[in-house]
Amino acid sequence: MVNLSVSILVLLPFFCGVILLAVKGRSSRVLLPLWVATSVLAAIMLIKGDSVHAVLGGSYGVELMFDPSSWTFVLMNGLVFIGVTLSVIKERLPLLSCPLMAMLHGTANAVFISYDLFNIFICIEFIGILAFLFIRLGNRIRQIWSSIQYLIVGNVGMILYLTGCFYGYSATGSFSMETLPAIPAIAIYLLVIGLSVKGGVFLAGLWLPEAHGEAESAVSALLSGVIVNCGIAPLLRLAELSPVAARVVPLLALASAIYGVIYAMFDKDIKKLLAYSTISQAGFILIVPAAGHLYAISHGLFKSWLFLAAGKLPSRSFEQLKKEGIKVQVWLPLLIGALAISGMPVLGGFGAKSMILGKLSGLPAILMYMAALGTAISFAKIIFLPLAEGGDLAKAVSFSGAFYFLSLVLRDVIAGYFGVAFILKTLFIIGAGWLIYLAITSRRKIELPKSVEGLDHILGLLFVVLLLMIVVFGS
Amino acid sequence: MRIKFDIRKAYFAAAIVVVALLAVIPRTDLGREYNAALIAAKAGIPNTVTAIYLKNRLYDTMFEVMVFSISISGALYFLKKENKFHLEDTLFTDPATIIIFRGCAMLSFLSACALATVGHLSPGGGFAAGVAFGTSMVIQSLISDRNHLSNYLSMERPERFEKSSWMLILAISLLTFSGIIPSNGIWGSLLSGGWVPLLNILIMIKVGLGTWALSLGFLDHKWIF
Amino acid sequence: MTGHGLLVIGAVLLMPVMAFFTLREDHILHAIIGRGMLGIAAAIAYALMGAPDVAVTEALMGAFLVTLLYVVVFSSGDEFRVGYVELPMMVSKESEKLEGFAVDLLTEFGRKIKVKPSFVPFESRQALLDAVREGYMDMAIGPFVYPFDESDNYLTLPILETRIFKKNGGEWIDLLSLLYGSENRTFDRSSAEMEKGFYSVLLSEDAHDLNDILFSFMGDEDNLTVPELKKKYFGESK
């Protein structure tokens, strides 16, 4: 079973990537069966529900773990890729993008099933390079700069992660994640900081608005749907296995949720709004490590759908959109996506969000409810965009839109958590959010300081957050 | 946006404190000096480092080959897109340089073969061999004139070589994962240790052609030389 | 602390020293040499610490290939490309050495922002104009005059006022090419009327920061390179 899944999840996409690179293929239709194979395999394994821990290659080999959490991430990976491919299936993609998509899919699967610290390092560096090339493909000047900033910040984060691996190995003698409890606390903080750079968590994720704001919509959909989750999935594993990380990661998640929502509320550019909400949703995923993967799949789906829909908008600033209004074939997906992210019951986001909020208590619960309220307020901006006439409804139900809608509804129906109290609570939050938006935020123009997103600042803040962790949680 | 100088000093001060705490962590890495014997016995190869990174942890090395190749093709994607100025035929016409260059090319090619073929017996890695092989090709392409080079070694043939060796590496790693490994053979002989010698040579070809393609890209782009 | 231990400490001590030397000051060539030395110091340290494989790979990849990469970047990085069409006194090539009003001005400008200009000859004006529009040339100097060579796909920066002789048929010639012009453009001055114009440097749209610095370089009053050069070349007669 292990060899079969490794070969399908990782080696098959790599083979296709190499062949496409050799043949210089440009149509993404060829790759569709690949994503379908991954999703089907993940679905079967999820239904079986057993978890297998395998060591690949003898005594000091790489350890892999196939448990429900990793299969959920793999399923999300497959579904997001199907959705994105469906939406770009007619376009003639730039030369390198099909092989890159195949390899990104294989590496993302490798990160989700990996149980070995150093293997995660290599896979995440590879994803960093692929994301760099993806952002860079549309060669506008600003994209060149944001892709270089992304790679520099990611590389410095990964150097910290490598130092953490060193201390881990010298303390325990192996890179497997089972030895995490025996690793000194500072090494865990280094690992957490390295992964939170790639996962876009709190201050370490400040490269997200710049990278998302500039990349093409399909690239942003992949970036937010899959690449950010490749940083978050190992963080979830870390939080489950190491007692030190179990204290650090929820606090980081809390800060990330609040920070992302505040900036999302007052942003005037739709892509920046989605980027900031990715930072805050990363907080939602990480707040309860045990149930994180359930929320991650819903977030991956509706965030990538929102980015694909936002890509078709005539302009990115809200003032202009308010004046001109948007056609129905873009308005409908945006509306459903915004409702899903604010937690509307049937639409994907509700099940996992209520499960997570149910498990919290005391101060974290209040703060997370505030964050949910903030999300509702910030996405009210999208929901209340005026509808311009002249759009034909037929194009609204595009192939990828239908696919996303179906998978979101299925996601909520299968793993839903439909306590009546929660349905009322969520509807109250969404209603309050819309009221606050109409009353206050839509009128006031608050300009939040964005100077923190300079390259030197992000790199410096990595070490400040690291120092805070050491001070607060003790070395 | 004038970055006030003191903020970055504060960042660096935080970094100094973190690194100081890192330096003081007590060391506990004793008692791991017998790993080598254990691994060598199982893999049947004297050089345990090659045994690990080409047999036990082949999964990582496969990713490493992917990373190297994608970054080379990413860089070439940019280099080929750029329009090229006209290029003189030969870059070094002075006979003395040509002779020295030809000597260096042969020397680095020999060292590449040594590093690759005997990589599993004595220290020497597939990647180092690849870089040496790439350098010898680059030096050779420097001294032969451009159109002779382009029709003789046009990029299509090495391109196919590179892609096929890449796919062979992936195929062999799949076989190793599923346990289909030829017998270890005689200890210390040239063909001992399952797929390791073949993998070493394939990685040499792959990395060598990658480095050579990158340098040719620079050559065409009139950046270097 | 055995003798061998001292040896290893010596090699390991070499690395921070090389790292500090690399980042000491802002000149890229020093940094590249420092990086190469750091790679070699690291290879020595790994060999002494009983890791021959890593030493070979670090020496070949870390020391040689990385330095090759940086040299490639440095050799093409630190310069901006200036295309020129020969025009006596403004930009002319006497015995392998370029000189002229515009050449000295741009060299002085390059020295100020530590980026050296590289001059690329062009035969025809049109080829140079296309190169600037495409962005392969950052600037263009030569017989370009402000009011006539105006176009929206590049910026024009006037640097020297002059007289233009314009005929009603739209055909014009600037003063310098008329006085010193070598090619045999017959142009009877009688029927043309004199107009004021400026020799100017054409800047490609792509060179963002270069344009801003050049405009500010020309703008500030206390920069006395322009009057100096004018005195040197034209002796205040213009």
Place this chain on the structure above:
Amino acid sequence: MFKTLLNYLGGVPLDVVFLARLLLLSVILIGLWGVLFKKNLIMKIIAMDIMNTGAISLFVLSSWYRSKAPVIAEKGSSIPASDPVPQAVILTAIVVGFSVLALLVVYVMDLSRYFHTLDTDRIQNRWKR
């Protein structure tokens, strides 16, 4: 004499490996100093490369045991030698570090077509205006 001087410096276990680890961590620190304080983008990339070399050398330090290369002469012999696991693992990290660097450097050249002085503040201000 040298040994007493080292022990005198402080109660900390001042043996060779501790001193070596201190020096290699200072390589990372110098690299970080370069990344934060250098204005030119290429200098930042060189500094990041130095940080990478520092992190890599830490691994080789952890595998050091009496400078004996992990190559086994006869088949069954079990002479204590350096630990091959971190060495094999760090070979991969060197190549990955190099390829990230190669990509970054080539694309910084594309950026330098637009921003000749490659000054990060000026690049970022370009879009703040």
